[in-house]
Every structure is written in C-alpha cells, then in structure tokens.
Amino acid sequence: EVELVESGGGLVQPAGSLRLSCAASGLRFNNFVMSWVRQAPGKGLEWISAISGGGGGIDYADSVKGRFTISRDNSENTLYLQMNSLTAEDTAVYFCAKESWARDLDVWGKGTTVTVSS
Amino acid sequence: DIQMTQSPSSLSAFVGDSVTITCRASQDISNFLAWFQQKPGRAPKSLIYSASTLQDGVSSKFSGSGSGTDFTLTISSLQTEDVATYYCQQYTSYPLTFGGGTKVEIK
Numbered sequence: 001e002v003e004l005v006e007s008g009g010g011l012v013q014p015a016g017s018l019r020l021s022c023a024a025s026g027l028r029f030n031n032f033v034m035s036w037v038r039q040a041p042g043k044g045l046e047w048i049s050a051i052s053g054g055g056g057g058i059d060y061a062d063s064v065k066g067r068f069t070i071s072r073d074n075s076e077n078t079l080y081l082q083m084n085s086l087t088a089e090d091t092a093v094y095f096c097a098k099e100s101w102a103r104d105l106d107v108w109g110k111g112t113t114v115t116v117s118s
Numbered sequence: 119d120i121q122m123t124q125s126p127s128s129l130s131a132f133v134g135d136s137v138t139i140t141c142r143a144s145q146d147i148s149n150f151l152a153w154f155q156q157k158p159g160r161a162p163k164s165l166i167y168s169a170s171t172l173q174d175g176v177s178s179k180f181s182g183s184g185s186g187t188d189f190t191l192t193i194s195s196l197q198t199e200d201v202a203t204y205y206c207q208q209y210t211s212y213p214l215t216f217g218g219g220t221k222v223e224i225k
Contacts, residue, residue, distance in 0.1 A: 062213075
C-alpha cells in the first residue's frame, strides 16, 4: 500500500523559513511525479508545486514562485518543500500527493500544518 | 490558468436522495478531470479520475460524467457518511487548479 507522511510543519515568524518533508513508501518513488497542495484555514485546495520523477521538471504556482523550492531525494524516497520569506498568507495545511500514471493525484498524505505568526 | 467553477457551493438533501454537483472549466480540458471528497480535518480522497473512472475501492454510488468544459458528480442514495466537501480539479496542464468546493449536508 502506498503511504505518504508529511513532517516539518510548525509555527514560524513572518519572513522566516521552514522545510517540509514527505516520506513515501510502498511505491517505486522515482517513477512518479509528486506535488504539494495546501489548504488555508477554512479555504479550498491550492496546488503549489510539482516535480517530475527524476527531478528535472519542476513547476510552481505564481503565489510561491521565487520563495518556495521543491526537491526530492529518490535514494531516500522523500519529497521536500523549502519555504522562504513566509507570510501569514502561507498559513495552511500542506499535503503531498502522488500523481498516477493517468496523471491524477491519486494518493495524498495526511498533511502537516504551517502557521506563520509573530 | 484554467479556472474551475463549481456549483452549488453548498447543498442540503435528505438521506436517500440523489445529488448532483457541477464543475465548469474555463477552457476545454478534455476528460482530465478529477473529483475529491474531503471530510473535516482529513486529507482529500480521490473518488474519480478521467472524468468518469472510479478509483479502486470507491463506492459505485459515486459517478462522474462530462468532457470538454462541463462535468458533473452524482452521489446516489445520500448517506450520513457522505457529508463532506467535494472538489473538482483539472490536470490537463499546470498550474493544476481546483474548484471552490461544494459542501454537502444532510437535512
């Protein structure tokens, strides 16, 4: 069974940084595109970044471009999201999700909460 | 970016009713459309992909249809465990985009 487990969330001050991790198991990790999706309190879902299986293809939402960096370590089956210059608008639950062969997001982690506040 | 518009934003129905949620894309997305169910405090769960294909293990009470720009999700015989927010999402191109969600409640 495929499982994704996020970690690294917490309370951070405005302008601060945080690095999220997503540990994957039960799959050949390097075969799959992975995404980060977030959900602000009481709001809908917002896709923020994706990375190809080999790591050479990367996309970002405009809202995080230049501040967030997605990466992956296929030897460790782990996806990362480095978040810099955080603002209150980045407060959200952050989910990692796996893209299937059909290109839909078929498996999601439970999420990790990021709170940006002084 | 492709905009996804869901309607209604919320609905209330009786146990046993059939309910339909619509999703409209701002441009042709073929059938690259997924539906998710999200219960409070939980991660989204994939129900349907390719507009009408049920994920493994998902109840056949859920059905999807449509192509191009107009799509629907139907929940037959609504039960209390179906109370959730439902989202559509296009994956024809990045940035991936979601509809605003439809909150389904029981009368």
